[in-house]
Structures are given as structure tokens and as C-alpha cells.
Amino acid sequence: MGVRKFSSEFRNIFRIGVCSTSDPATGTITAVFEDREDMVSGDLPVLTRGGGWARSNDIPEPGQEVACLFLANGISDGICLGAIDDDEDPPGTPDQRGVWFEDGSYAYYDRSTKRLIVKPAGGVMLDGDVTISGKLTVDGDVAHGGSVKIAGNLVVDGGITRGGEGI
Numbered sequence: 001m002g003v004r005k006f007s008s009e010f011r012n013i014f015r016i017g018v019c020s021t022s023d024p025a026t027g028t029i030t031a032v033f034e035d036r037e038d039m040v041s042g043d044l045p046v047l048t049r050g051g052g053w054a055r056s057n058d059i060p061e062p063g064q065e066v067a068c069l070f071l072a073n074g075i076s077d078g079i080c081l082g083a084i085d086d087d088e089d090p091p092g093t094p095d096q097r098g099v100w101f102e103d104g105s106y107a108y109y110d111r112s113t114k115r116l117i118v119k120p121a122g123g124v125m126l127d128g129d130v131t132i133s134g135k136l137t138v139d140g141d142v143a144h145g146g147s148v149k150i151a152g153n154l155v156v157d158g159g160i161t162r163g164g165e166g167i
Contacts, residue, residue, distance in 0.1 A: 012070070012072065013070055013071075015031075015068045015069075016033075016066070016068075017034070017065070018034065018063065019031055019060040019063065019064045019080075019083070020032045020041075022059055022060060022061050023043070024059060027048070027057070027059060028046065028059075029044055029060055029080050030042065030044065031044065031066050031068055042076040042077075044080040045079050045080070046060065046079070046080045046082065047079055059080075060080065060083040061083075064083040064084075065086055066080050066081075066084065067080070067081040067082060067084055091106070092108055093110075093112075095110055095112040096108045096110050097109055101121075103121040103122075105121045106119050
């Protein structure tokens with residue numbers, strides 16, 4: 001097989017396109033290929049991270065550039081390998097791995113500081129029991145609805161009020 005024939009066949013199997021539609025419910029996209037006179041693929045399942053007990057629903061959105069792999073019979077049977085990040089200035093640093101969202105929220109691990117950083121735009125909700133085995137530092141108010149049980153000493157640097165009156 002000549003190099004030109006191999007190159008031509010490979011271009012038909014591996015294609016770069018633009019996500020045309022995205023369906024998170026089915027985990028599929030369609031892609032348009034501008035170099036093929038705007039030919040549109042069939043529904044393509046998206047290759048995602050995880051599997052088994054940990055799954056992801058991270059799929060490309062319309063307008064994002066995507067890499068696709070097809071069977072040699074055309075563009076109807078294939079998979080989307082994922083989005084191609086065209087951002088020249090990716091978020092974070094080389095030591096940070098995480099997720100950055102368009103609203104400014106992010107969650108990442110920084111291997112240089114050995115810290116997990118979470119910054120939500122609209123708050124965090126934990127549904128279930130929470131155990132903290134280290135020191136808890138709170139910069140701000142604490143609100144709770146229920147009883148407080150302290151197994152140890154209570155040290156207060158400031159006043160204590162009950163029903164709006166100082167104790």
C-alpha cells in the first residue's frame with residue numbers, strides 16, 4: 001500500500017469536525033465536517049472518562065471542535081473521541097488538574113501545594129454525613145438548624161448571645 005493511499009484512507013477514518021448537536025441524555029453528538037462540504041455525521045457516542053462504577057457525562061457542546069473516529073465505510077458508524085481544547089491560555093497551572101466552569105466555578109487539585117480547591121459560584125451542598133478529621137477554619141458566619149453537640153472544651157473569643165441578649 002502506498003503512502004498516499006494510506007494517508008487518504010486514514011483521513012476518512014480519523015476526522016476533525018465541529019459539534020453540531022449534543023444530547024447529554026444519550027451521550028451522543030453529531031458533527032459537521034466543513035472540509036467535506038458541511039457533511040453531517042450520524043449520532044456518535046462520545047468517549048468519556050470512567051466506566052464501571054464511576055461514569056462521566058462530560059460531552060462536547062455545539063460549536064466545539066471535536067475529534068472523531070469512523071469505520072472505513074463512511075461517517076455513519078463511529079465515535080467522538082472528545083472535544084479539542086483550542087484555548088491558547090488553558091485554566092490553572094501545569095500543577096493543577098480539575099474542572100473550570102463558564103460561570104467562574106472550579107474544582108481542582110494542586111499537586112505543588114497538595115490541596116484540593118473548590119470554589120462554587122452558588123454555594124456547596126453536601127447531602128449526607130460529613131466527617132472532618134483535621135482542623136476546621138471558618139472565615140464567615142456559621143448557620144445551622146438543629147442541635148450542636150460538643151465533645152470537648154468550648155473556647156469563645158467574643159460574646160455569646162441567646163435570643164438576642166448577651167449571656
